[in-house]
Amino acid sequence: MKKFVFAITGASGPIIGIRVLKELIRTAEVYLVVSRQSFQIMLDESNIDWVGGTAKDIQNKIRKFYRSKRIYYYDEADMYAPIASGSFQHDGMCVVPCSMKSLSAIAHGYAHTLFERAADVTLKEGRRLVISPRETPFSAIHLENMLKLAQLGVKIVPPVIGFYHDPGDMEHIINFISGKILDAMGVEHNLYKRWTSRRPST
Numbered sequence: 001m002k003k004f005v006f007a008i009t010g011a012s013g014p015i016i017g018i019r020v021l022k023e024l025i026r027t028a029e030v031y032l033v034v035s036r037q038s039f040q041i042m043l044d045e046s047n048i049d050w051v052g053g054t055a056k057d058i059q060n061k062i063r064k065f066y067r068s069k070r071i072y073y074y075d076e077a078d079m080y081a082p083i084a085s086g087s088f089q090h091d092g093m094c095v096v097p098c099s100m101k102s103l104s105a106i107a108h109g110y111a112h113t114l115f116e117r118a119a120d121v122t123l124k125e126g127r128r129l130v131i132s133p134r135e136t137p138f139s140a141i142h143l144e145n146m147l148k149l150a151q152l153g154v155k156i157v158p159p160v161i162g163f164y165h166d167p168g169d170m171e172h173i174i175n176f177i178s179g180k181i182l183d184a185m186g187v188e189h190n191l192y193k194r195w196t197s198r199r200p201s202t
């Protein structure tokens, strides 16, 4: 079974990370870290309460939420977690959503939290890394950090919607962005209708 490392950090839109995770655990095990700030934003924006207790307690809550045991949760300060080491083999890492602070840390090799360390390791081992940075507008600092990572082969997939799929409601938008992230991870899904040419008749 495939193994993915997953981080949800403190930008707006943790609901997208939560959706992508749901899809990943259909076929893979996920090693998850949620930043302290993100727990709060999840509660504020989506009324999802994963906060409180030990890492094991949080893992139990998350497993109950998804009705799946394929999630292994680690505290952001736990540098003894397996994903902190390059010897832990995995099939790719996702940071969804990625705050500008975490983007900067990853772009500069500043491995302060477990997910920053896991991303640093993913890069040094040449594994797949997908980041969904969320901010608007982007400053030159943000763009430079994204460029630096893109030049290292990181897939930058911001939560930007397409209008060609007739987005409709919020669920469609979340599914579309989540599907784009899964495409970048090389994971099959059925979350959005792929574009087919409808050439205007002349």
Ligand SMILES: Cc1cc2nc3c(=O)[nH]c(=O)nc-3n(C[C@H](O)[C@H](O)[C@H](O)COP(=O)(O)O)c2cc1C
Pocket: 008, 009, 010, 011, 012, 035, 036, 037, 038, 041, 044, 098, 099, 100, 101, 102, 134, 135
């Ligand atoms: C409600 C809320 C929404 C936020 N949204 C964003 C955002 O969309 N993008 C961003 O870069 N930072 C955002 N922030 C700020 C980050 O949470 C903050 O920089 C934090 O230090 C990020 O830490 P983390 O990446 O370790 O979670 C938001 C903060 C709050 C309280």
